[in-house]
Amino acid sequence: MPEGATTRLSVAEARQRLAVDPFLLLDVELPVEETQADEPLAHRLGLDAEELAWFGRKGESARAEFLGDVAAFVVPVVHGGRVAHLHVLAGERHLVVSHRGRAAPAAELTTYLRREKPHDAVATLFLVLQEALATFRRAAVGALLQVEGLEDDMFAQRRPEQIYRLSHLRRRAALLHHSLRPYLQVVEEMITRRMMNPDFPVERQRLAHEFQRAARLVLADIESLQEATRRAFASYGSLVAGEQNGVINRLAIVSVIFLPLSFLTGFFGMNFAFMTDELESRVVFWLLAIGLQAVVLLVSLYVLHRTHAWRRLRDQA
Numbered sequence: 001m002p003e004g005a006t007t008r009l010s011v012a013e014a015r016q017r018l019a020v021d022p023f024l025l026l027d028v029e030l031p032v033e034e035t036q037a038d039e040p041l042a043h044r045l046g047l048d049a050e051e052l053a054w055f056g057r058k059g060e061s062a063r064a065e066f067l068g069d070v071a072a073f074v075v076p077v078v079h080g081g082r083v084a085h086l087h088v089l090a091g092e093r094h095l096v097v098s099h100r101g102r103a104a105p106a107a108e109l110t111t112y113l114r115r116e117k118p119h120d121a122v123a124t125l126f127l128v129l130q131e132a133l134a135t136f137r138r139a140a141v142g143a144l145l146q147v148e149g150l151e152d153d154m155f156a157q158r159r160p161e162q163i164y165r166l167s168h169l170r171r172r173a174a175l176l177h178h179s180l181r182p183y184l185q186v187v188e189e190m191i192t193r194r195m196m197n198p199d200f201p202v203e204r205q206r207l208a209h210e211f212q213r214a215a216r217l218v219l220a221d222i223e224s225l226q227e228a229t230r231r232a233f234a235s236y237g238s239l240v241a242g243e244q245n246g247v248i249n250r251l252a253i254v255s256v257i258f259l260p261l262s263f264l265t266g267f268f269g270m271n272f273a274f275m276t277d278e279l280e281s282r283v284v285f286w287l288l289a290i291g292l293q294a295v296v297l298l299v300s301l302y303v304l305h306r307t308h309a310w311r312r313l314r315d316q317a
Contacts, residue, residue, distance in 0.1 A: 015046040023121065024094045025113065030056055032101040041098060047089065055087050056098040062183035064190040071125065073187070076179045078135040081172075083179040086132070090125040097128070126207040129187070133211075133218045136180050140221040143169050143176075147228045151235055158239050166236065170229040176222045184215050260296040 017024050028041065041056030051067050054060050063074040070091040076083050087098040112131050118124040147169055154162055191208045194200055 011044055015044070018046055018094050018096075022093060025124075026094060026096045028056065028096060028098040029102065030098060030100050042089070045096065047091075047096070052089070055089060058100060060085065060087070062186050064183075064186040066190055066194060071190075073129070074183070075129065075132045076136075076183050077132045078139040078176070078179075083175060088125070088128060090121060090128075092121050095121060095124050095128070122204055123207065126211055129211055130214055133214050136176055137218045137221055140173075140176055140218070140225045143172050144221070144225045144228055147225065147232050151228075151232045154232070154236055154239060158236070158243075163236055166229060166232050170226075170233070173222060173225040173229055177219075177226065180219065180222065184219065187215070188212065260300060265293075 014026055014028075018026065026045075028045075030041070040053045042052035047055075047070070051065065052072060054063070055072060060074050062076065063072065065072045070089060072090075073088040075086045075088050077086055078084075084099065087096075089096040089098075113124060113127060116127055118127050147166070150162055150165055150169075153159075191212065195205060195208060
């Protein structure tokens with residue numbers, strides 16, 4: 001990529017420069033809201049090709065097409081909390097990047113290319129594709145670190161807001177995967193078709209292999225993020241289940257101790273005739289009313305001791 005300068009151009013000036021410059025990196029900023037144009041962007045730039053009517057059009061899905069002497073892509077890039085799509089058109093003498101509104105990823109790509117200084121148009125194109133993959137890798141690794149931090153915080157102290165943050169990270173992982181997978185599929189198909197051509201240069205094959213290897217690594221990072229969110233959700237569920245088991249154990253202890261006592265109290269309370277007939281002496285009163293409940297209490301404590309319920313409750317605490 002030769003040395004150059006950055007300047008703002010009108011559509012007419014850009015069209016003229018595309019026709020005469022030995023190499024031109026053109027960043028096209030389109031309105032955020034699509035307007036009904038008289039002709040497609042590619043035609044306005046003098047890049048006449050019927051297959052490029054979609055270039056610059058809003059809402060286009062992932063694309064990767066080789067059209068004779070040019071290659072056209074719809075490239076997803078991660079910027080902040082959203083995924084933007086850049087339209088990239090690469091030829092031997094130009095690289096056109098189109099986007100809606102001011103796109104920080106496009107400016108970052110321009111800075112990256114000026115720093116790396118690729119030696120030809122094809123190397124420039126693959127650097128653009130690699131940098132787009134890098135935005136997904138950075139987003140996936142950042143989210144993965146957040147998930148791991150949340151998981152550590154959960155084991156230290158579980159809080160309700162952690163589940164909402166996990167849900168947000170899980171949706172982000174799904175967004176990254178949903179945005180990247182179709183794009184990689186169409187690019188893989190295009191690269192495979194080109195590499196089947198015996199005239200495909202060895203240097204370009206090397207660049208294609210590097211891109212495929214990087215794509216697999218990025219996809220593996222996103223899948224690791226998805227697996228980490230699933231594991232964190234399972235950990236959160238285990239912590240909640242453990243707390244519920246602790247409550248159930250406490251209720252079981254209360255039930256073992258107080259249900260027999262409640263039964264005896266209810267039995268004597270509902271049998272007034274028995275109380276008036278049999279509890280006339282103080283000895284019988286102490287034996288039945290107090291002694292029986294004391295025996296039941298001792299038996300309950302023995303049962304709890306034999307079943308190790310106290311120990312489980314203490315371990316959970």
